[in-house]
Amino acid sequence: MQRRILIADSIPANRVIFQVRLGDGFFRPLLTSDAASCLRAARRERPDLIVIDCDLPDMPGPQVIATLRADPRTRSLPVIALAGPDTPQKRLAALRAGADDVMTRPPDMAVMLARIRNLLRQREESQMMSRAWGGDLPERLGSEMLGLAEHKGSFQPVGPIGLIAARAETALHWKHKLAPRLREHARVLAPSEVSGYGDQTGQSHVFLIAADTGTHGGGLRLMTQLAGASPYRHSMFCIVAPETSDAAALAFDLGAHDVIDPEVTAEELDLRIRMLLRRKQRADAERNSIEAGLRLAIIDPLTGAYNRRYAFPRLAGIAEQAAVEGSEFAVLVLDLDRFKSVNDRYGHTTGDTVLIEVVRRLRENLRIEDLLARIGGEEFLIALPDTTAAEAHRIAERLRCVVGDTPVDGGNGVELQVTVSIGVKTGGGPMAAPEDITAMVDEADGALMRSKISGRNIVTLSHSPA
Incomplete structure (x- = not known):
């Protein structure tokens, strides 16, 4: 699609030159001869870029630029101002009004076209924020939503x-x-x-x-x-x-x-x-x-652990790597025992404190390459790459102990004894087919349920008898 360039120049010969040269540069020119028509076209057509002569007959160019910058519909449009030679004050006035650049009139068209391409690329990069939010947000709205709005005098x-x-x-x-x-x-x-x-x-x-x-x-x-x-x-x-x-x-x-x-x-x-x-x-x-x-x-905003959205693709990658290397890996599913009673008795603030502390203890007892994710309210998933069944069992027991052996400070003088139940499933190995990670998590979850039934605060391997 051709980018549309709005030109505001009162001299007919200049407009003809712009029309020809912009067309040669694969742009679509929109030509106006005064400030009023330029402003109307800018609001109606929403061009990709505007070129404004500083000596328009009905309004000075810097005033036109200031008007564009004050209008939410045109505020973010790139603007190039044209000023006559030996007019430094007009150049400064245009820049202060919000022009992205000021070029000497008549401009070198090769440089002008390069500058237009340059500003359009920069604008495309700046619009990434709007697309990330799922639409073309007005500049001020987008800035305020994201905390980027500038307050007067804030720039140092x-x-x-x-x-x-x-x-x-x-x-x-x-x-x-x-x-x-x-x-x-x-x-x-x-x-x-x-x-x-x-x-x-x-x-x-x-x-x-x-x-x-x-x-x-x-x-x-x-x-x-x-x-x-x-x-x-x-x-x-x-x-x-x-x-x-x-x-x-x-x-x-x-x-x-x-x-x-x-x-x-x-x-x-x-x-x-x-x-x-x-x-x-x-x-x-x-x-x-x-x-x-x-x-x-x-990332889970409360605990800082990864969330479910990240955990399952990452687990799939661990399974694929294990299949390539012929190595083993393990999946652990953990659940805090009787956590609902903590929330009911002490409130959700204390419950949040417990979750944060449990994640801290788990993270400090895992390797850098291990995955820790919160996949439910008080349920967590851990993936252990390059880990045998025996090693996975020892790690799970260590995690159970670091959570349960020391009370958690719940604040306000409250100390809570917190325990976890854990289910373990291992997979991979030499000549093994790629694992179905959904099935692995389900089996680890089943082993977790058997830990709960057996009295809680227990580690159960997926092949253990029910």
């Missing part, structure tokens, strides 16, 4: 900021352009200091890199190397290159988050670095939220 610029140029004097010049608050976080780095991916530079939040660092295109190669290295994978990269150069277009296509001209004013450089730091802060918050969500999908 942080570093470190890496400044990399062929000559240290050039990087020092950039550093002195920054306001004191950012300058203290900026560090001049030689290309050799980071090209080896060492930890000596710290994990920079923003890299400002000259397109040519010693060799033609050396800065671009360094950026791609850093972006693929673990310490810097989530950093923001800004390339310093002439706005109308091939290097600028290539930088955008290689994934640079911004490109600035070597003659950028101190005020604009400072503002663009702050914008990148803000994006870095938000990207980190979104990524952390996604990781937390993924963790919650597989």
